[in-house]
Amino acid sequence: MNKTDRLLAIVLELQRKNVVRAEDLADTFETSVRTIYRDMQALSEAGVPVVGAPGSGYSLMEGYFLPPVSFSVEEAVTLLIGTDLVEQAFDPTYGARAKASQRKLEALLSEPVRQESARVRSAFRLLDTCENTIQGQVLAYMETLRQAILSHQKVRFRYQKSHPGHDGRRESVRDVAPYGLVLARGSWVLLAHCDLRQDIRNFRLSRMSGLTVLADSFTPPDQFQLASYKPQDDRHLLVRIRVNSTIADKVKESNNFFIETMEEHPVGTLVTLRVRQLEEILSWVLGWGAQVVVIEPQSLRDRIREEAEKMLQHY
Structure with a gap:
């Protein structure tokens, strides 16, 4: 990445976050902290209102906003394929929003970039991004669970699972505090704290039935982060x-x-x-x-x- 591209990327990073440390910027752009210091000086001299707080980091003066930048063909294709995936794999609400985002993005592209990105996208096709059962009931459950996660409401459902030593499948009723949804190997999985097991458990949406949102609310644990959570490996x-x-x-x-x-x-x-x-x-x-x-x-x-x-x- 040359200096001009890095300066633009630093402004976008500052615009995206409130405060960013020089060390974090150096890691992001794979350069030295001293180079970041020089970049900040160059931005200030160019009129970008960068504010530096010793011990905290850099930020942009409140009210400053960099106008939208142009996209390369590769960047445009990446974003458009992303909207295709969301439209296909997520619940109807986000599917509709993905379609709307796609139209807005295409409107922002210059005509040459739009034509070239359409040509490149024609070489890709997403098939069976999710299990067949993602359609219908599972999509409806996704929307219900997503809203329950955001509003911190507990949910109840019947869950089918195979048990060793028993023929067929056994069904149990679970009351859980939903923490997040994970797309794993084509199947949507709910990560939640189960009242029955008194621990965090994974539940496939395709094995649920009778999903309802309860009046009980919950407070997510401060230390829990969905992006970094790793379940205990008990496959011995x-x-x-x-x-x-x-x-x-x-x-x-x-x-x-x-x-x-x-x-x-x-x-x-x-x-x-x-x-x-x-x-x-x-x-x-x-x-x-x-x-x-x-x-x-x-x-x-x-x-x-x-x-x-x-x-x-x-x-």
Whole structure:
């Protein structure tokens, strides 16, 4: 980044935030703090009202605003594809706003940039960005949950989940304090504090039913930050399987959450997974049929044999 581009980017960064330290600007633009000091001096000499407070950082004088800047083709394409994703993957309210934002952005572009960005976008197409069940009920739940998160209102829903040692799925009623929504591997997940478990839990929207907003309000914990939150990893059960090389690519493309490593060997591809319980991958392993062999643990080998015998009885 040359000096002119960096000076413009610094002004935009100051405009976006109230106060910014020289050290943070140096990290952002990958330069030295001394260079940032010189940049601030250059901006002041150019008439930009930069205010420096020792020990705090730099800010712009109140009321100063840099007019909109032009977008490059790459920047315009990035933003327009972003609106396409929001329109497709979010609830109807934000979908409509994404469409409106797209029209406004296109109106700001010069004719050459607009034509070139349209040409570049024609080479991209978003398909199946979310699971099929995102349509309909799940989209409605997204909007309800988003409003509950912003208003700090608890919600109640019925939740279906597989339990080890039980046939089929079990349903429970959950009252939760919703903290945020996460799009993980094509599925929308609610991160919330569960009254039943007295801890933070993840809930797939596709497994919910009967969602209602409660009158009870909650106060989010001060230390909680959705962007930096990492759930405790309790996947302590190691599983190793051997995959026939003819389907190794398909196994990799399945993007299974529990896969840790895949290693090519003369006898096939060795796949290592870590799970909380065998039920989490039992159906996935069975789905590959004879193309997959479980190496360990023995308990999973036994389960596969039991399921295979049950299947044989049907034929």
